[in-house]
Amino acid sequence: MRMRLILILILFFLITGTGYSQVAVIANSSVPVESVNSSYLTDLYTQDIQVWKNGDPVVVFDLKPRNDTKNTFYSYIGKSITRMKSIWMKKKLSGEGKPPESLETEEEVLRKVETTPGSIGYLRSDLVSEKVKVLVIIETATENPVINQNKTNSNPKISKP
Amino acid sequence: MIKNSLLTITAIILITFSSAYPQAGESDLQVFGFFQATFRNHKNVVEGFVNRKHSSNTFAIQQMNIFLQKDLARKLSAFINIELLNNYSSIKKWGALNLEEAWVMYRSSTQFNVKAGLLIPTFNHLNEIKNRTPILPYIYRPLAYETSFIEEFPLEEFVPNRAYFQLFGMIPHNELKIDWAAYIGNSANINSNPAEGQTGVDTTRQMLVGGRIGLRFRDLKFGISTTFDKIKYFEVYRDYFGHAPFNLEAMNRYRFGCDLSFKLEKVFFEGEFINVEYEENPDFLELDKKFYYWTAGVYLKEEFASYFTYSRMKSKVKPFFRGNFSVYYLGSAYTINERLTLKAQYGYVDWDDEVFYDLNPLFELDGKDHYFSLACSVYF
Numbered sequence: 001m002r003m004r005l006i007l008i009l010i011l012f013f014l015i016t017g018t019g020y021s022q023v024a025v026i027a028n029s030s031v032p033v034e035s036v037n038s039s040y041l042t043d044l045y046t047q048d049i050q051v052w053k054n055g056d057p058v059v060v061f062d063l064k065p066r067n068d069t070k071n072t073f074y075s076y077i078g079k080s081i082t083r084m085k086s087i088w089m090k091k092k093l094s095g096e097g098k099p100p101e102s103l104e105t106e107e108e109v110l111r112k113v114e115t116t117p118g119s120i121g122y123l124r125s126d127l128v129s130e131k132v133k134v135l136v137i138i139e140t141a142t143e144n145p146v147i148n149q150n151k152t153n154s155n156p157k158i159s160k161p
Numbered sequence: 162m163i164k165n166s167l168l169t170i171t172a173i174i175l176i177t178f179s180s181a182y183p184q185a186g187e188s189d190l191q192v193f194g195f196f197q198a199t200f201r202n203h204k205n206v207v208e209g210f211v212n213r214k215h216s217s218n219t220f221a222i223q224q225m226n227i228f229l230q231k232d233l234a235r236k237l238s239a240f241i242n243i244e245l246l247n248n249y250s251s252i253k254k255w256g257a258l259n260l261e262e263a264w265v266m267y268r269s270s271t272q273f274n275v276k277a278g279l280l281i282p283t284f285n286h287l288n289e290i291k292n293r294t295p296i297l298p299y300i301y302r303p304l305a306y307e308t309s310f311i312e313e314f315p316l317e318e319f320v321p322n323r324a325y326f327q328l329f330g331m332i333p334h335n336e337l338k339i340d341w342a343a344y345i346g347n348s349a350n351i352n353s354n355p356a357e358g359q360t361g362v363d364t365t366r367q368m369l370v371g372g373r374i375g376l377r378f379r380d381l382k383f384g385i386s387t388t389f390d391k392i393k394y395f396e397v398y399r400d401y402f403g404h405a406p407f408n409l410e411a412m413n414r415y416r417f418g419c420d421l422s423f424k425l426e427k428v429f430f431e432g433e434f435i436n437v438e439y440e441e442n443p444d445f446l447e448l449d450k451k452f453y454y455w456t457a458g459v460y461l462k463e464e465f466a467s468y469f470t471y472s473r474m475k476s477k478v479k480p481f482f483r484g485n486f487s488v489y490y491l492g493s494a495y496t497i498n499e500r501l502t503l504k505a506q507y508g509y510v511d512w513d514d515e516v517f518y519d520l521n522p523l524f525e526l527d528g529k530d531h532y533f534s535l536a537c538s539v540y541f
Contacts, residue, residue, distance in 0.1 A: 039336045048331060048338065049271045057235060057268075078379075082463045085499045086296060089540065092193070093293045095230055095240030095266070 021140055022125035023072045026110070026132040030056065030117040036135045042077045044120060046087050047097040052118060060100035061109050061121035068140070069106060073122045076138045188232040196225035197294040199536040207528040222248050223309050223536070224294060226261070239265045244292060247309055261292065272330040282324035283342035283373045284386045285433045286420035298494035300506040300536040303454035303472045304486060305435060315476065319435050319452050321346065321371055321388050321416070336378055343372035348390040350411070367391040367411060373418075380424035388416040392439075412448075413440035427460040429468075451475045456490075464496040487511045500540050508532035 025041060027033065032054045036044070043049040050058050063070045066081065074081055091097030103109050106123035113121045114131045125137055199221050207213040222245075229241040241263045247256035264278030281289050290296060291306040301307055305319040316322070324346030332339040348367035352360055367390055375384025391411040415438045422431035432455035439448040451474070458468030470490035492506035510530040 043333060049333065051236075051268060051270050055236075055270065080463055082496070086496075089499060090290060090293065090296045092230075093195070093228065093296065093540075094289060095228065095238070095242070095262070095264075098191075 021068060021072075023069050023076075023122055023138040023140075024125040024128050025073070025120065025122045025135045025138065026113050026128060027120045027135050028059075028113055028115075028117055029131065029133060031120065031133060031135075032056075033135065034133070038076055038078065041136070042079065045077055045084065045100070046079070047091050050097065056118040059116050059119035061112050061116075061119060062100040062102045063106065063109060063122070064102040064104050069122065069124055072138055072140055191230040192227070193230075193541060194225065194227040195293070195295045195538060195540045197223045197300070197536050197538045199223045199300060199534055202533040204531040205528065206530075207526055209526040211526070223300075224292065225249075226292060233265065236268045237265060238268070244308075270330070272332050273328070274330050276327045276329070278325065280324055280327055280344075282321050282327055282344040282346065282371060282388075283329060284320050284371065284388065284416075285373070285384065285418040285435065286382065286422050286431055287433065288320045294536075294538045295502055295540040298458065298466050298468055298492060298504065299470070299490065300492065300504050300534045301490070301508055301532065303433070303456070303470060304474050304488055305452045305454075305472075314474070317349065318437055318450055318476070319416070319474075320418075321369060323347065324369065324371070338377040340373070340375040340377060340384065342374075343370075345370050349392045349414075365391070365393065365411065371416070375420075382420070382422045384420050386416075386418040386420070390414055414438070415440070429456075429458050429460070429466070431456050454488075465493065467491075467493045484512060484514045502538040504534075504536040504538065506532070506534045506536075508534070 025036065032052050040049075044058055045060055045062075047058075047060070052058055063073075070081070074084065079087070085099070088097065088099035092099060101112070103112060103121075106127055109121040109123045110127055110129060110132065113119045114129065120135070122138075125134075128134055200218070201221065202216070202218050204216040205213070224247075225245045227243045230238065232238045242261040244259045244261045245256065246259070249256035249258050251258070260279065262278075262280055264276045264280045267275045267277075269275070281292075283289055287303065287306050291302055292308055301309075304310070304314065305316060307314075308316070310316070324344040326346075327342060327344035329340075329342035332341070346369040347363035348365055348369055350363055350365040350367060352358070352362055352364045354360070369388060369390040371386070371388030373384050373386040375382060377383075392414045393411045416435060417438070418433060418435045420431070420433045423429070432453070434453040435451070437448075437450040452472070454470060454472030456468050456470040458466050460466045468490070470488075470492075472486075472488045472490075474484070474486045474488075476484045476486070487510070489509045490506055492504065494502055494504045496502045508531070510528075510532070512528050512530070514526045514528075
């Protein structure tokens with residue numbers, strides 16, 4: 001009976017654990033911001049804000065594949081992928097912006113953000129390295145974003161804002 | 162002709178090679194653009210001084226734009242927009258080829274930016290993007306913005322199409338954003354007569370000044386716009402008559418506009434009002450003009466939108482007719498991908514004209530037009 005209970009518990013954690021993930025919004029260490037909310041993030045991705053407060057240009061990276069990470073991120077900023085593409089096209093055709101570079105993998109996003117001043121991107125939180133800032137952690141259930149107070153951390157200490 | 166062809170070939174070679182082999186340390190020259198190919202079925206019924214019924218079918222390249230964009234420095238970029246309208250052909254003398262924009266932009270901060278050069282100034286919601294067909298659901302846009310009708314309507318009376326220096330920015334405060342823009346340009350007193358020397362230049366000391374201030378909250382946008390210039394109204398029509406029909410002093414012309422647009426779940430709305438006033442309106446003529454439109458639509462799917470548009474234009478003088486136009490559009494747009502959008506639109510135009518010469522009404526016309534159009538907007 002006890003063994004059966006343990007097995008059920010293991011199965012439960014396996015099932016719930018498999019679907020659980022977090023998305024980290026990361027930034028190059030040169031970025032003069034320690035945390036962001038969804039509204040500010042939307043402004044960065046829609047290119048309403050193209051310059052950081054220190055005058056450096058904002059460089060935005062996007063993920064090409066439509067995976068869970070991408071869906072979670074777009075759900076958090078409150079824009080559909082189609083809508084964002086339309087906004088980027090408007091910016092491009094007006095000469096006032098360019099669509100962000102779309103990268104094939106989350107590892108590539110990490111490498112690009114590590115090495116590109118003023119850049120931000122998003123990826124699975126377990127891929128985050130010490131060389132980048134974590135600006136916000138987005139739970140899969142996007143209602144409860146967790147802002148990371150640490151500036152640079154390979155093992156982000158997550159705390160409620 | 163040979164000289165023009167050589168210039169064109171040289172330009173193409175330069176564009177191609179500069180794109181493929183940018184100088185070391187420089188960003189690539191971006192070359193991109195779009196075109197909109199249309200099929201139109203048109204039925205026209207005119208009553209009054211003449212009675213006429215006519216119908217036609219036609220294919221057309223309604224519009225094609227080619228853009229060149231290059232980052233010159235970290236905060237400096239240049240942009241060129243060349244526009245070809247209505248099946249442009251220089252040999253057949255069809256349509257028009259325009260240098261629409263050629264500007265350099267200095268992006269200082271979110272709050273403060275500068276554009277210098279030939280630019281489309283910020284006015285209401287649609288002015289800056291009116292010619293970007295891939296991002297608009299319309300085939301034929303609300304009347305004051307329908308560039309392909311420029312030979313039929315005095316579009317530049319309603320909205321400013323050209324300015325030369327613009328300051329603009331956005332002041333964010335949490336989710337509320339204040340957009341602002343201020344610009345200057347030439348007055349409408351432009352020399353189009355080659356016999357009088359260089360064309361396309363302002364022959365007076367008058368200037369156009371204008372601006373817009375707007376508020377945004379999420380997908381809700383509201384703004385008010387205005388321009389001021391002095392215009393020698395009848396000088397503009399020298400081309401029609403070979404001389405200025407009246408020797409009037411330059412009159413103050415004010416444009417006032419307001420715009421409202423929002424998106425709520427799957428529903429979207431946009432509307433504008435434009436009022437053009439001449440301060441020293443001669444008693445015997447009514448030069449003031451009014452235009453408004455509103456569009457309400459719904460995204461049936463994320464890629465598929467349907468809409469209804471109503472617009473009304475009261476155009477008093479062009480140069481010597483009075484026209485009132487009520488226009489109804491019913492249309493849909495389906496975005497296959499970011500490169501390709503298919504569109505369908507039915508348009509019903511109810512108009513009446515009163516044609517004048519030397520201030521005497523010559524005749525009246527009452528007409529109805531039905532347009533059924535299909536289009537494919539291609540971004541490349």
